[in-house]
Amino acid sequence: MQRAITGLELIQGETARLIPVASEKALEGRATSILLATLAVVENFAAAILRTVGQRVGSRASIQCFTEVVLSQDGDQKDRPDGLIVVTVGKRTWSALIESKIGNAVIDAEQIQRYLALARQHKIDAVITISNQFAALPTHHPIKVPKTATRTVKLFHWSWTSLLTQAVYQIDVEQDIDPEQRYILQEFCRYFSHASSGVKTFDAMNKEWREVCLTVKNGGKLLKASNEVKNTVGAWNQEQRDIALLLTRELKAPVSVKLRKSHRDDPEQRLKDDCADLVKTNCLSSIFVIPDAASDLTVTANLGLRTITCMMELQAPADKKSTKARVNWLLRQLQRSSDGTIQVVAKWPGRMHDTATSLEVLRVDLNALQCENQRLAPSRFQVVLVRDLAGKFSGAKTFLDGMNLAITDFYRAAGEHLKPWTPTAPKMPVKDDNVEEFKPSEVNT
Structure with missing residues (x-):
């Protein structure tokens, strides 16, 4: 059964759940659902994360997140992205397909090219990949795709650690988070900090x-x-x-x-x-x-x-x-x-x-x-x-x-x-009480 969501026709798409019921073996699905549900609920966290892909969202923005996404596809392709983010601000809509990997799994270039084509077909703005691979910036993707593939659809990458770090930062530094949203972020950090979540820091150089x-x-x-x-x-x-x-x-x-x-x-x-x-x-x-x-x-x-x-x-x-x-x-x-x-x-x-x-x-x-x-x-x-x-x-x-x-x-x-040296401000000359003060009004005209 198709669902119309902000201009997109979904054959299938479940609202992202904070407590997913996916199998314990389905780590990617669980991680994706928890992340997307948190983005949909915790405004400050969503604003910080989406800003990294060029989207500024405020209190007026509506964020919808879905998992187990199925879109109509050309040919015999049966690709099913892990998630979908839809941001609506007034009459403007921005959307992104999500593909996530967990543990030692890495992003597959062929699969991502298919997702980019799928996004073009449905006028989706971006494809975002998430894995334990690191990138200096979200625009620096771990895989190479032809430039023609990203001409109308942008490709971004988040590492799980960068998302976790942003959540930790929000909890420790940001003050204007209500107690319920702070609690959700704390649980988010608790889950993704545990070894069983499949999230890893970069812990070894290359084999060469x-x-x-x-x-x-x-x-x-x-x-x-x-x-x-x-x-x-x-x-x-x-x-x-x-x-x-x-x-x-x-x-x-x-x-x-x-x-x-x-x-x-x-x-x-x-x-x-x-x-x-x-x-x-x-x-x-x-x-x-x-x-x-x-x-x-x-x-x-x-x-x-x-x-x-x-x-x-x-x-x-x-x-x-x-x-x-x-x-x-x-x-x-x-x-x-x-x-x-x-x-x-x-x-x-x-x-x-x-x-x-x-x-x-x-x-x-x-x-x-x-x-x-x-x-x-x-x-x-x-x-x-x-x-x-x-x-x-x-x-x-x-x-x-x-x-x-x-x-x-x-x-x-x-x-x-360490503290940098800064020049001292220039000072007025010391006033000598024995010298009569100059008054502009006393100048002869």
Whole structure:
């Protein structure tokens, strides 16, 4: 029996249920139903999630969500998308087909191309996939489809972890959520945080990771067009997103991966450029934007040295003239740091080489960073942690564990204490009571 829903003719479509009655083995169906039911009910959560795919929804919006969707199809195709979202604001309607995977299942390119064709046939605006695969942005899809397939239908991707992180953020940070909706979000988080839900964080690099590390260690040459390099960069990009989500949950603030515009707009160009950078430098790097932090956080994995470097950079206070005074300004910020591995790098005006020393040494000798030219003062400081992972670096899982620990250790020891220098406001001259005040009215005309 067909159902007319905001202009769509559904042969079949069940309203998404918060407590689905699907079989325990039907993890994908259960997860999809719980997610879509939560989107339909919790306004703030829906607004945040749908904003990532370009849809701004307010109190006037109506959100309908369905599972077990069947639409009329051309030919012999019997595809059945996992879900459907329909957003109505006034006379405007936006809709999206949902295809979800859980556990180790990955998105199938052939299936998604069929769903894109189905969406075109029914004038549905988008196809959204959900899986444990990560993407830097919802527009950066884990699979490649012909550009012609997305000419009139947009393709987006959410990871289950990103959805869970947004729910955690809503609970911990957002204040204007009524008790019933907060309870639903808490139950949502409880379900998707449990191992039995099938939701996974990114917990291992690609299968070629060890081979790539050994090639670099032994002085071999990586090839930017090889599958080993492409898969390594692809895994690194997924790990970047996972780190951003980890920091978002830990800091209760929306941390994001910093991408230049050409990479935001074109994920294929990003992959190509990142492969070239890995081959050239033997390093994988990422920059994270942390709201209200003193600077962006740069993380670099050096395959040759087998190290993880975490770094934040600050402008030195221009109102202090000597190296001692500028160093002392930085030390006051780090006085609670007890991590003996923190390093400080001073950058100097002109062509003077950088100087570096440990935070421990600098506390004893404020001149330990001074360059050869005693009249110069540093223009910028870099606060750095370098963690040597040694043999653990080439392990697909131990590498990620070591890097995540290095990042959280660095931020706890240094990053959260750093503050940027800001110039003081200009001040009025000190008033001299012995000098008669000038009055404009006394000027002869």
